[in-house]
Amino acid sequence: MLAAGHAAVDLYQGAVPALVPFLVLERGYGYVAVSGVVLAATLLSSVVQPLFGLLTDRWRMPWLIPVSMVVAGAGVAAGGVAGSYVLTCLAVALSGLGVAAYHPESARLARIASAGSHVRMSWFSLGGTLGFAAAPVLVTPLLAAWGLGASPLLAVPAVAGALVTLPAVRALTGGGGGTRREGARAVRGRDDWRSFTRLTLVIVFRSVVYVGLSTFVALYVGGGAAGAVALFVLFAGGAAGTVLGGRLAARWGRVRTMRLAYAAAVPAVAGVVLAPGPAVYVFVAASSIALYVPFSLHVTLGQDLLPNRVGTAGGVTLGLAVSVGGLTSPLVGAVAEASSLRVALACLVVFPVLAWLLARTLEEPVGA
Template sequence: MTRLAVAHALCDVYQGAVPALLPFLLAAHGWSYGTGSLLVLAATLSSSIVQPVFGHLSDKRPAPWLMPAGFVVAAVGLSVVGFVDSPTAAFVAVLVSGLGVAAFHPEGSRAAAYAAGERKATGMSYFSVGGNAGWALGPLLVLVTVLPFGLHATLLLALPGLAGAVLTARDLPRLRVARARATAHATATATALAAKADRTGRTSTPPQDDWRAFGILTGAVAARSIVYFVLMTFVPLYFVDVLHTSEAAGETALIAYLVAGAIGTLVGGRLADRFGRRPLLLASFTLQAPLLILFLLGGPVLATVALGLVGLIAIATFSISVVMGQAYLPNHLGVASGVTLGLAIGVGGLAAAAMGPLADAAGPKAPLELIVLLPLVGLACVRALPREDDRVAPEQRPRSLRPAGALRATG
């Protein structure tokens, strides 16, 4: 699981680096906010919305080789963005990089699900924290390369991708073994359940996909995604143009947001395994709106602190929603991962791009003001999800949700 988390970090560097590059690209070429948001759209279209396609293909025929191949494509695409002068060429370069990111995620999350065993939320949180760390490393790498050396230093951004390609290529045999073990375990479990059904006279049924619950969950993920990507896109510009700070201060706030999210992801997985996934999502969406208001009312220091708290409670739920999606669609793990990690998140990139003209007309604060009430939409979606204790057998529930007798029976 550790190697998968590291690989995830090296991959998502390329998603975190795109918003961090915007102040430098816009200043160097005189591009508008709308053009900058289109670059975020390019990254989102290719890295997120295409993921369900890769997930569907991997459900039919596993293709772990997509992981190292994706790294190479992601590295090449973003490393050249500092050498182009036209918005169209930059759009294409970012689009290509995003395709590499998209190729990695379904196979990576599938491998993480197999490696997690019974503690799905905790295991997936370790995998997801790697991605969150990668998002945070993206702005940091831009800060230490492009800020002192100029846009041509984007060539150095190829290094994480090349390292990730080597890491995942060397691990392909081990990942195949893990997949085989997980498949054998699932087969043995199904055989044991069938034997128990024969002894008790009860009929056993295969797990069923709950597309309605999955659709509601997708709505919650989309609402969270819009908040996430609008913050990612406009926070650096907001700090520079509204709060009148340096580019470094804006990048620092973005890093604080993402690092806090990585910490929250680790804690969130453990809390979800103990208290349940749905209650944690409810708490997250309830707290986001007040913190966003605090962010908009504060100066640079208070805004950075509030932004970090938003990351702590919002990004922490990324891994939980992936696990919930896989639980709702047990027969389509690749599609579930592709949608919860990709398509629903891609909605956020589309929303950020759509708000580019608004930022050009009214400034980068306007899109940030629009997203304040979106957590309430996510909250309504989560409240409509089935309760976990109505869906899961007592012995499989988080300990806090089990009846007293079940706690005694399971020790």
């Protein structure tokens, strides 16, 4: 149930890039303008994510999970029918706020439900990845048939996801909500902020390349049906990588798996830029798999590095560090307008290199 809810809320992160070709077609937005919409969806989310993490470490807030899902859906639904560029940005920013509010508390409950298992946590993360993958499949046919005016229908998955998630929330919290979290830090180990900071930078580097690909790959392959296929391949490859990551971590450990994944991401992202014709889809899939193998591992590793601040760790690893990549999308758009999309995407290759180098400085937490 938690995985299904995660799919519903993360669908709206994937919906914003899926809106991009329609904003270009129907409203004439340029590369910088549409990357600004992506920025709006991630900026507010990035700023408030630590706050929600701190709040959920201090207070039990299970009610925040269904409410945030509805807010995320309402923002995207309004973004397609907003009457101006400013209102569009404000609407998708509201959606980003909902996504930000969802992740810290849901990550805490997922940790309880998974009993610390890397494989089980990967299934929770898989839900979010499938939500990303479902976005172009849902958004593109709907808007291709009826235009941006049909975007209010995109609120339906949020309401459905909230209804599905409620029984799981009640089961894991005993129906409680809003009560102070007493003695939560008494029996846990020491928080390793230095290692957690390095892990956060790894996730930021991953986020830059992944958000850059998700924002521009549809336009890079020509938009329309080809663009929808590219986005689906990107997001679906992430689903495969998420499941694979949990299994590899159970065998090799999280940090080793992370290092191998980022090493593999370097040639995969380079292949997106260099591959001719339909071969680009193979490298889009390979890039997504490599970038998503460590995705759920970031969450459990971050929570083990900050055992006294599980909500904060979940908010940062599932939310803040992931959404920060959207802050760089206007720069990628500016490079694309100044030169070409090929050059802009080529600039992304450096970031998996940086993630790999920094991941080599991390170690498994003692006793994890």
